[in-house]
Amino acid sequence: MKIVSLLFLFISCSFSSIAQSTKGIEDSLKLRTVFDMALLNGQAYNWLDHLSNEIGPRLSGSSNAQRAVEYTKKELEKLGLDSVWLQPVMVPKWVRGAKEYAYVESTPGSTRDINITALGGSVATPNGGTKAEVLEVQGIEDLERYGEEQVKGKIVFYNRPMRADLINTFEAYGGCVDQRYSGAAEAAKYGAVGVIVRSLNLRLDDFPHTGTMSYGELPVSQRIPAAAISTNDAEYLSGLLKIQKDIKLYFKLNSEQFQDVLSYNVIGEITGSEFPEEIIVVGGHLDSWDLGDGSHDDGAGVVQSMEVLRLLKEIGLKPKRSIRVVLFMNEENGLRGGNKYAEVAKEKNENHIFALESDAGGFTPRGFSFEADDAQFAQITSWNELFKPYLIHQFDRGGSGADIGPLRGGTTVLAGLRPDSQRYFDHHHSDNDTFEHINKRELELGAATMTSLIYLVDKYGIKGIPVDREPKF
Amino acid sequence: MKIVSLLFLFISCSFSSIAQSTKGIEDSLKLRTVFDMALLNGQAYNWLDHLSNEIGPRLSGSSNAQRAVEYTKKELEKLGLDSVWLQPVMVPKWVRGAKEYAYVESTPGSTRDINITALGGSVATPNGGTKAEVLEVQGIEDLERYGEEQVKGKIVFYNRPMRADLINTFEAYGGCVDQRYSGAAEAAKYGAVGVIVRSLNLRLDDFPHTGTMSYGELPVSQRIPAAAISTNDAEYLSGLLKIQKDIKLYFKLNSEQFQDVLSYNVIGEITGSEFPEEIIVVGGHLDSWDLGDGSHDDGAGVVQSMEVLRLLKEIGLKPKRSIRVVLFMNEENGLRGGNKYAEVAKEKNENHIFALESDAGGFTPRGFSFEADDAQFAQITSWNELFKPYLIHQFDRGGSGADIGPLRGGTTVLAGLRPDSQRYFDHHHSDNDTFEHINKRELELGAATMTSLIYLVDKYGIKGIPVDREPKF
Known part of the structure; x- marks a missing residue:
């Protein structure tokens, strides 16, 4: 009996390794495709060029912020998503003056x-x-x-x-x-x-x-x-x-503080084919300070998030879950966009299983930090191996991002992209945050890293959410 | 009997873990000191400022290359090493002209x-x-x-x-x-x-x-x-x-090619207290191309290598083995310095156990690649954990550096610092390789990473070399 049990154990282990390794190979090839597309034919850098050099700094309530809303909405519409919309939000308007x-x-x-x-x-x-x-x-x-x-x-x-x-x-x-x-x-x-x-x-x-x-x-x-x-x-x-x-x-x-003005979060969605009510968010913030052109903070996060949806379309993914890009307004001086998004999600009783923010600069990605419970974190770190060929090693617990913070609670996992941080504060909130300090490859590697994580979250779901239920239709 | 054996095994394991973990804590604290000193009171950036902005590009055979020889020799002499010397080497002299x-x-x-x-x-x-x-x-x-x-x-x-x-x-x-x-x-x-x-x-x-x-x-x-x-x-x-x-x-x-001219490798040494005949080399190349100022290629490697010896002195290390900084001449167009150094080492029957080169830019360090046999590589990767707090994850097998290549052979382990490579070729060999593209912290992190590795090699020796013999005196 003992020998039989051991044999059984051995066989199940082997089967499970085979299954795992087949899945592993499939995922590994998918990630390679994502990185190839991002590096060989990425859009993020061109979008950021426009956002930084044609539009410029995008302080909440400014006409540039409004131009950025219109530009990114138009660009998202070109991607053939299932829906693109503006979410109204009142934002503070502070003006530097002379x-x-x-x-x-x-x-x-x-x-x-x-x-x-x-x-x-x-x-x-x-x-x-x-x-x-x-x-x-x-x-x-x-x-x-x-x-x-x-x-x-x-x-x-x-x-x-x-x-x-x-x-x-x-x-x-x-x-x-x-x-x-x-x-x-x-x-x-x-x-x-x-x-x-x-x-x-x-x-x-x-x-x-x-x-x-x-x-x-x-x-x-x-x-x-x-x-x-x-x-x-x-x-x-x-x-x-x-x-x-x-x-x-x-x-x-x-400087002078004016009355609040109307602005918008910009949102695009690919609707899930199996669990459309499970929502995965990826985002950055569209506003910036009025110094420099906001390339690292957070033009980079905006275009990387847009690139995630473009790349998912490009690899032909029909996601099981609904994947949304959210370009938040007013992270810098109010967080009104992040709060509004969470408020509306709550009103609509939406189920956000995962949210990822990129708001730490467009530098070489090193990994992610996660707000997740033990089981969720264990699930996510089991994917770490897939990222190592791209020199992505850090899967840590820690803060995620300000804009997605208001979604915290329940079983929602929050994540932040963690680029190399050494140069970030050379640029942050100053005239030195300009497009010339963005390296195209580093920006693209970040977008590919984010896309890879979103792909895995969509494919496997997140623990704590019923992942094995029957499709709804 | 079986139980006794198991118990014995258990006890020995425990003892060995305790010993290991005490050593681990000691090493871990030592690395923390090295990183603190490099980041809070480093010299590498000031040296590079002089090399790049006061001297400038340092093509072999040029007067700037000679100024760099004199400057780095003088700076090494200030560190209180046991000896500093110039090693003569004939180098090619190619001049761009108008x-x-x-x-x-x-x-x-x-x-x-x-x-x-x-x-x-x-x-x-x-x-x-x-x-x-x-x-x-x-x-x-x-x-x-x-x-x-x-x-x-x-x-x-x-x-x-x-x-x-x-x-x-x-x-x-x-x-x-x-x-x-x-x-x-x-x-x-x-x-x-x-x-x-x-x-x-x-x-x-x-x-x-x-x-x-x-x-x-x-x-x-x-x-x-x-x-x-x-x-x-x-x-x-x-x-x-x-x-x-x-x-x-x-x-x-x-352009015009002239007769070879006399130049020098610049060498400094702290002589080992227990195994002075076991030599550990750390180096970069002093020459550069004549475009830009050679800050990344390879001013960074030069000043980081100098900083290794300064930091080892600063933490009060009396190394067991002899630690040499070698600033090689003529890596770019001849490798005469690297060849000469190895030739002299061979003539003198010197025993080089380890050589580390930094010649891949002054960017955020990601790890090392090693030319080593299986046992040596296993020994070195056992140190990997100590580097993770500094976000150093890559311990790979692979090439080391051109200048130390001629030392290859026998049991000598060769290693190359591996900084983030994304931006390197934006600068390499062009007018765009200038000091303004060096980030002080990234340069210092590289120096601290190198120092940490050299500290461990000195402390534990390298497999394949008799590490447990009695001191000689």
Whole structure:
């Protein structure tokens, strides 16, 4: 009996290996086709060329953002998807106005210009600008130590740099972004008249990097202007303050917040042939900051997501599940698009089994990070081997993407593409985020990597969702 | 008895795991220190800044190459190594002369300029330049098909592009480089008057890429001029030839080959404390082409190799074995430095157990490839886990580096650093290989990755070499 059992076990194992390996070969060939098509005849780079060079930066509420909506909808319509539509969403409209200006005055009449940019959401300075002494701090927690006595009437200068020893630069970003996001609201409570923040950039250069900030519950009358200065200027200013405490900084911001305006998420779908109610989303965000042209953040994610659906069509896939590309509006300063999409999905009682976002730059893809339960993560990592010929090794647990975050809950698996992160913050939210810094192959490899994952999710479904039920028809 | 054996086995396994894991923790902490030091206080980027921006391109036999020898020797001397010396080597001296010029003439008087550069080693065109009809081919093997009848008197245009579907771009390079290296020698046999080659670049742009070529055994009198044109111009020319076969190409090269001159490999060593006769080499090549400033090829490898020894000193390592940095001269057009180093090593009966080269650009490191026997490769891959926190996954078998190649043989393990290869050929051998395309963090991560491997090789030795013998003293 024992021997029979063992024999049986042996036979079943062999059968299952054969079955697995046949499936494995089929999937492996499919992925090779996807990568070949992306690299030999990809569309992503051409789309991004148009988005970056013909349209340009796409801040929410701007006419460029509207042009991007129209352009991507038109391009999706050319792909022969089952449906393409716009999802209305009201978005904030913040406008930078005239270019900012700043200088440091060490003695009256002796000044040096500073590279500065208003943070998104900041109020303007008074008409004549703001000029005051500077208090350098290493973070919000320093404010309490200095107290109102030393903060009042000053410009607070947040200068905690991103940690260079962290391999994942997004982790370094996460360790500093509170200065930019909440620095002004906190400093205002101590009577500061303005805030400048060291740009969230690991490199020393002259580009100031913008990004969203919030005054929280602070009454309008107490809001103070907030801006970022370049890392080189942050180093300069910090050095100067070490030898002369009473220098003054002047800065002038001309920004203005308008009423919310109507904009759109752009959505395209291939409807599933077997389980059309199981929805798989792939997306990026269509809006960008108003500096540079938003090529890495997040033009790359937009065109890669569009390319996923094009490639799936191109390989002749008739997906079992419904696959949607969603180009979200207003990730940068409101997340209104992501929230709206999830809100509508909930209203319609839609079943999202999987969502993948690309919003970490168009660099060489290294893998994905997943928000998934243990069984789901085990299922997904069983596919890892298929990606290794393309030098994709990272299948980690971790954050996914801001726009798909509102879909979190239930059995929905969320995933984020993880490109190589070393160069990302050289470009992020600055005049240095331009098309010339996109490498065509890296962009295409990202699109192929995403397509491969979506192909597997469609084919095998996701654990926690009933995958073996009968087709509906 | 059986139970006792099992118990014994269990105990030994446990002990060995504990020992292993303690070692593992020790190594893991050591690698973390290496990466921290490289990222927080690295020298590689400053050295490269000097090499690229103060010295510039360093073609063998040029005064810049000599300045690079003197500069790197001086910098190595500052590190407090046990010895630093110059190893004399005679190198070829080929000089480009005045900038090349080329145009396409579709009808007499109607011309368009072409971006062109002489291949390294090419003879000049006659004084008045060379002008002839163009025969486009997809490779050397096409020549036989066309025969002397169609080749004679023409300029042969080698236009086989690099394959975009290969993930490793060096493989794509390997599939095309014969056109550049041997194209002129072969075409001359069929009576061609000159050769132009599509630049070895995966991107479409305006940079012509040079590189070494050889006339083989061809008598001097039969040598024909050879140059590379940009990928954009290759596409243009090929398109034009499809509609008009009798267009003419004019080109003028002004290059000249001089007598060999004296140059040097630059070498520094930390002498081993236990097995000084076991030598570990880490290196890159000091020479570059004369276009751009040679930052990626191979300034990066030079400064990373120097950084390995600096970091080992910095972490307080007293290596058991002798660790040498070798900055090889003349990799690009002769390999004289690599050959000389191996020749001297052989004369002195030196025992090289391991050699690592960095000569694939200063991009994010992905791993290494090794020339090693099975046991050695198994030993080395057992270290792979230690590198994963730094997103280093590739431990493959494969080529190492040209300069260390002459050390091949016996039990010597050869290794090559494998950075991300996607962008490399955008820069390689062209005016686009400049310091601004180096990312400081990527360069430093490469140096830390190399240092980590050298640390492990020194600590554990290499299989095939008697690693457990007693110290000598």
